Amino acid sequence: MSDTRLSDLTAALLHAAKTAGAEAADAIAVDGRSVSIDVRGGRLEQAERSEGVEIGLRVLMGKRQACVSASDVSPRTLAEMAERAVAMARLAPEDPFIGLADPAQLAQGWDVAALELCDPSEEPAAAALEADAVAAEAAALAVRGVAQVQSASAAYSARRLHLAATNGFAGGYARTSRSVSAVAISGEGLAMERDWAAESRIFQADLPSAAEVGRLAGERAVAHANPRRPKTGAFPVLFDERIAGSLVSHLLGAVNGQAIARGASWLREALGAQVLPKGMSLVEDPLRLRVSGSRPFDAEGLAARRRAIIEDGVLTGWTLDLATARKLGMESTGNASRGTSAPPSPGVGNVALTQGARSRDDLLAEMGTGLLITSFIGATINPTTGDYSRGASGFWVENGEVLYPVNECTVAGNLRQMLLRITPANDARAHLSHVVPSLLVEGLTIAGE
Structure with a gap:
């Protein structure tokens, strides 16, 4: 048509x-x-x-x-x-x-x-x-x-x-x-x-x-053949680039205006506070060329524009449509989205997290002994406290070297604390809507054998 x-x-x-x-x-x-x-x-x-x-x-x-x-x-x-x-x-x-x-x-x-x-x-x-x-x-x-x-x-x-x-x-x-x-x-x-x-x-x-x-x-x-269960304890964890975007998705959910208006967000008191390491930013840009999350305007007719959700580690604002902005006494960020059968609600398209200077292999060498996660199974995320627990599989790492595949394990922590301890690699794929590199997180709890 x-x-x-x-x-x-x-x-x-x-x-x-x-x-x-x-x-x-x-x-x-x-x-x-x-x-x-x-x-x-x-x-x-x-x-x-x-x-x-x-x-x-x-x-x-x-x-x-x-x-x-x-x-x-x-x-x-x-x-x-x-x-x-x-x-x-x-x-x-x-x-x-x-x-x-x-x-x-x-x-x-x-x-x-x-x-x-x-x-x-x-x-x-x-x-x-x-x-x-x-x-x-x-x-x-x-x-x-x-x-x-x-x-x-x-x-x-x-x-x-x-x-x-x-x-x-x-x-x-x-x-x-x-x-x-x-x-x-x-x-x-x-x-x-x-x-x-x-x-x-x-x-x-x-x-x-x-x-x-x-x-x-x-x-x-083939790389996952003959997996074992990893050790139990507190270890550094490297989130592979394929699944590292899930951490950013949890963050985006926590700064969504609807969650803030309901008081159901683990970042509800964090506006203006440090939520990522200094030097890291999370930028939304709905005007990127040839990217699936781009748009010229939002679902309420407001112009799409680039904005830093987090700048130099500090949370600068919420994701808002007109209704949530009015409820919070703020201005819409031009983030309304909708289908044909529901009213507008806040949503984010393209985002990019600051990349690091080192490769994923460099971060593996730095982590020494720990877990490289390549996939998740299920999730228990408390949206109010940020408590985090997910079934995972990937590879066990010792002395910076991948030793063997692992599965049937659980990683747990708190998202607020986890995000303050991330170290980014330089391997994010630029064509994706969410440009997020592999992320090294220190001190997560691993439940294995």
Whole structure:
């Protein structure tokens, strides 16, 4: 569906809302299509394709609001949606903090094309995706020690959205993605171990070869063969780059305005305090080129902008949409996100943590004896206190050298204390939405044998 058609849909939704009696409203229309191919044993196992348009409408009646959504875009449906939303809003509880942005707050003059979020290349044929999946599987099976490939997949998606509101905002953009992945298994029976590799890019030409992805999945699975349980005690832990971003995700959750407004955050009293080592920053930049988390404006029409969430180790602010900002007596940071069936809420796209000057191997040498974690299983995180406990697997390290793979262990600590003791490597992948390197954390408790 064209941008013009999506724009017409949102305009029609707003007109229907005003006709039904809404005092204010915003509308979103999303046109998406995706295709996914899975293979097993060199043959097609599953092929899925989906496409369609979804629409959402939020109406406001004073300080009450309601959201409705549909996948039917007929005029009758639009009118019924608006009438239903207005009726629901009249019965909804009051929220003194909701409301559309003032016109002066709205984004102006953005350049969607400059962000390069949409690949102009043709949608790949299903046969091309199948060829990628077959190549990934074959490369994984070619690694000595790989017993089988659990899955090999390739996918493509394209999505357009348009947002409009009765405050005068209207804008939209498109986004594409091409990906390939593989999960390989080494060993047999109870001795089976598995690992994975995956790559995704906005532009198909930027995607690494499927064979490279499959080979990496196979090598990772073989490296985990014949694991043991690690020692129990307090040791340094190195979070591999693949999973180090989880620590940053916990931090981002703790500075989310909704958690702060509820008082349910282990960083609720930390504004202006040291939360990372001095010299380290966590920067959000929604304007990075060819990155999946980029956007020209947020879900309330406010301009996307670069900001330092943490600067030189000090927490500088919360992640806010309009409602949470009003509740906390602050200004929105332009971080509203939403789907078609729910109101806006705060969320973060692209972030980058300051990288170090040393490699992961350098940090392994520095840690001496400890644990290198490459994957997690489950989690127990207390959002109020930051107490942290996760099942883990990876490799045991002594004298700076990887000795053997380990699994069936648990690492525990407190996130506030952990983040103050991190040492970053220099191996973060720049194309990811969350650019986070491997992280060395001192003094975690490991429960093993």
